[in-house]
Amino acid sequence: MKALVCAQFGALDNLRLQSVPAPTPGPGQVVIQVNAASLNFPDVLMCQGKYQVKPPLPFTPGAEAAGVVCAVGAGVTHWQPGDAVMASTGYGALAEQCVVDATRLARVPAEMSFAQASAMVVTYGTALYALRHCANVQAGETVLVLGAAGGVGSAALQVARQMGARVIAAVSSDAKAALCRRQGADAVLVYTEPEQLKSQVSALAGESGVQVVFDPVGGDYALPAFRALVWGGRYLVVGFAAGAIPAFPLNFALLQARSVLGVYWGEVIRRDPAAYQAVLRQLCDWVVAGQIAPVISAEIGLEQAVEGLKALQARQVTGKLVVRLTDTGWPAR
Numbered sequence: 001m002k003a004l005v006c007a008q009f010g011a012l013d014n015l016r017l018q019s020v021p022a023p024t025p026g027p028g029q030v031v032i033q034v035n036a037a038s039l040n041f042p043d044v045l046m047c048q049g050k051y052q053v054k055p056p057l058p059f060t061p062g063a064e065a066a067g068v069v070c071a072v073g074a075g076v077t078h079w080q081p082g083d084a085v086m087a088s089t090g091y092g093a094l095a096e097q098c099v100v101d102a103t104r105l106a107r108v109p110a111e112m113s114f115a116q117a118s119a120m121v122v123t124y125g126t127a128l129y130a131l132r133h134c135a136n137v138q139a140g141e142t143v144l145v146l147g148a149a150g151g152v153g154s155a156a157l158q159v160a161r162q163m164g165a166r167v168i169a170a171v172s173s174d175a176k177a178a179l180c181r182r183q184g185a186d187a188v189l190v191y192t193e194p195e196q197l198k199s200q201v202s203a204l205a206g207e208s209g210v211q212v213v214f215d216p217v218g219g220d221y222a223l224p225a226f227r228a229l230v231w232g233g234r235y236l237v238v239g240f241a242a243g244a245i246p247a248f249p250l251n252f253a254l255l256q257a258r259s260v261l262g263v264y265w266g267e268v269i270r271r272d273p274a275a276y277q278a279v280l281r282q283l284c285d286w287v288v289a290g291q292i293a294p295v296i297s298a299e300i301g302l303e304q305a306v307e308g309l310k311a312l313q314a315r316q317v318t319g320k321l322v323v324r325l326t327d328t329g330w331p332a333r
């Protein structure tokens with residue numbers, strides 16, 4: 001089968017499209033024939049050897065996939081060949097087939113496309129878990145989303161709106177701002193200098209202020225965003241796409257009773273499978289009801305996956321890039 005292979009950590013140009021043996025399922029595992037896999041910033045970091053998870057080399061990147069079960073291992077009773085599924089794979093999804101633990105599978109409703117399903121597990125899962133389980137966002141609260149046109153950011157924008165929150169979307173360009181408006185952001189700002197962020201946010205937030213910050217960017221905007229939080233505000237540490245890991249003087253937490261909440265969705269999937277399943281069920285219900293819809297900016301082939309990863313690295317992607325792999329034949333979607 002065809003797979004994208006990373007044989008050494010470093011530049012994305014090291015990745016190769018290769019023919020490799022198809023996987024076989026071990027006990028408790030399932031093999032998925034992948035119809036769609038979507039790209040995420042952690043794929044870039046993983047190939048560079050900069051991610052917290054370092055797979056044994058060589059490995060195939062790709063953290064989420066949707067397709068059809070084609071083989072099940074010993075002890076798997078809940079799934080059978082032909083089931084339409086989506087999964088958080090960690091890595092391995094950028095291949096015609098990938099093997100995952102059966103606990104990582106969720107059913108794809110008939111009303112959803114595989115492309116939509118593949119674009120939901122990581123980004124929308126992270127967003128809903130962060131906003132509901134970590135920050136307990138309430139209707140009427142104001143959520144500031146940094147990098148709001150990116151993968152996790154656009155998911156957080158939609159999910160926070162769906163939860164009844166007011167969303168201020170912060171982005172780096174007018175084009176990204178326009179996308180956030182189309183996605184229903186209540187207010188949008190284009191970052192200028194980091195020192196300006198707090199006053200930009202305050203002007204848009206009004207008297208009630210910002211209760212929650214969702215930050216997948218880190219870097220120089222993190223502290224001003226933290227300082228924009230009102231009394232009792234919650235700061236969700238989601239990622240560091242800007243590269244630098246911010247450090248806060250803790251007096252800014254003490255003086256306004258603010259909380260810093262770490263979000264690590266990939267680890268939740270491993271430690272709390274019930275929460276993982278509940279989050280995906282909720283997201284599917286919302287998609288089927290037409291209340292949220294993954295922002296898919298382009299569908300590409302496996303041959304273009306390296307270019308797609310480079311575009312993510314260069315901050316050029318909005319929403320999600322979906323890689324189409326095989327025609328699973330069932331169902332046609």
Ligand SMILES: NC(=O)c1ccc[n+]([C@@H]2O[C@H](COP(=O)([O-])OP(=O)(O)OC[C@H]3O[C@@H](n4cnc5c(N)ncnc54)[C@H](OP(=O)(O)O)[C@@H]3O)[C@@H](O)[C@H]2O)c1
Nearest residue numbers: 041147150151152171172216238239240241242263264265
């Ligand atoms: N905690 C978790 O469980 C979890 C799960 C998934 C992802 N993440 C993390 O979340 C972050 C975003 O992931 P993603 O897949 O949403 O990425 P993405 O689609 O590339 O979005 C990242 C956004 O960050 C902003 N950004 C600022 N400086 C950047 C830079 N130097 N390079 C690239 N982007 C920059 C960009 O928005 P502007 O141009 O508007 O600033 C971009 O849209 C990553 O750090 C990832 O590891 C965490």
